[in-house]
Amino acid sequence: MKIKKYLAYDMKEACQLIRQDLGPDAVIINTRQVRQKGILGFMRARMVEVTAAVDEVAAQEAPVQKAKEMELDNDKVGREMQEMKELLQQIIAREHKATGGKAPMKVSKYVEFDSAAEFRRILDELDLLPEVEKKIQEAFSKHELDQCKSRNHIKDKLTEKLADFFIPVTNANQKSNILAFIGPTGVGKTTTIAKLAANFALYHGLKIALITIDTYRIGAVAQLKTYGDIIGVTVEAVMTPHELREAVKNHKHCDLILVDTAGRSSKNSEQIAELKTFLDAIRPLEIYLVLDVNTKNKDLISIVEKYSVLKYSKLVFTKADETYSLGSILNVVDATELPVAYVTNGQNVPDDIIPGEPAGLAKLIIEEVE
Ligand SMILES: Nc1nc2c(ncn2[C@@H]2O[C@H](COP(=O)(O)OP(=O)(O)OP(=O)(O)O)[C@@H](O)[C@H]2O)c(=O)[nH]1
Ligand SMILES: [Mg+2]
Known part of the structure; x- marks a missing residue:
């Protein structure tokens, strides 16, 4: 076996050299692009270094087929090399144009x-x-x-x-132990309430009350009751603002009262107004606007505007596990100037929820950028 390296401007030239030197039975065992050495090497076209070998005994047995295969392969690589060469030439030409063809090309631009x-x-x-x-x-x-x-x-x-972009949740801006969760349909309000109830009741030993005013959707009460049963917390469903006020009064002794609401389209001002009558019946309270991070920016901005009549005071972002870009959190925080209370990142109750602490939020958002 005879092995040799050849340096050429392209594969075509390399193949000719190899064929002349080693004959038609030579096989290519490696190719790599190399730059010429020296400070100006970067500006020069890349070269190709080809390692070829020939088995002098085998060469006598199957000469024609091997040469043909090599030619086909070489043609393909040659074409690719040509494309790369053209691309590089375009970049260099663009750089020359940008400098009016006067300034020498900044090699550093490609290196630094x-x-x-x-x-x-x-x-x-x-x-x-x-x-x-x-x-x-x-x-x-x-x-x-x-x-x-x-x-x-x-x-x-x-x-x-x-x-520094985020406002932390503090005792100063968390004035009530009654928390109501509002937001568009299907964003994860009920699931988030279940996660919080489980965490506070099971891990922190707090006394929790769950109240739902979502008696519209079939199965909505049962959904919360299922979670309530698992956590060991009773769930009350109320039909009117008056019943809501009574239910809250009855649970005054609890550490935390979590109120679930029906998903409402921000475009339906009647529904928003109706929700307002419920929430106004139990003020003062903290209203958490729940938003799916995967919603379009334009829609998010219109949702936060339309819901503003309800005077929500905190934000919750859900489904962070379903996206690679959490920039929507920054967009909404900038538009509302409100603290982020929680971010949820999965369907698992109670684990997939994280507090919206500023440094942690910043880390979460930037880590998601590849
Ligand atoms: N991937 C993912 N799914 C979530 C998350 N939070 C909730 N979900 C899912 O979203 C779906 C809707 O959740 P719900 O909690 O019922 O949403 P909702 O806002 O209460 O819905 P409505 O009451 O109908 O308005 C369910 O399948 C949840 O499991 C999350 O953080 N990540
Ligand atoms: Mg719900």
């Missing part, structure tokens, strides 16, 4: 990490509203960005900065 461009790419992945993207960009000085030498470095800095 472009932190500003990488930063923009990360923000793009978050799918932010323009005003939110602008705010985040403004939080970074040029110097800070220049200091970042890798994508992970930018992500770490962004995580730090985003922690």
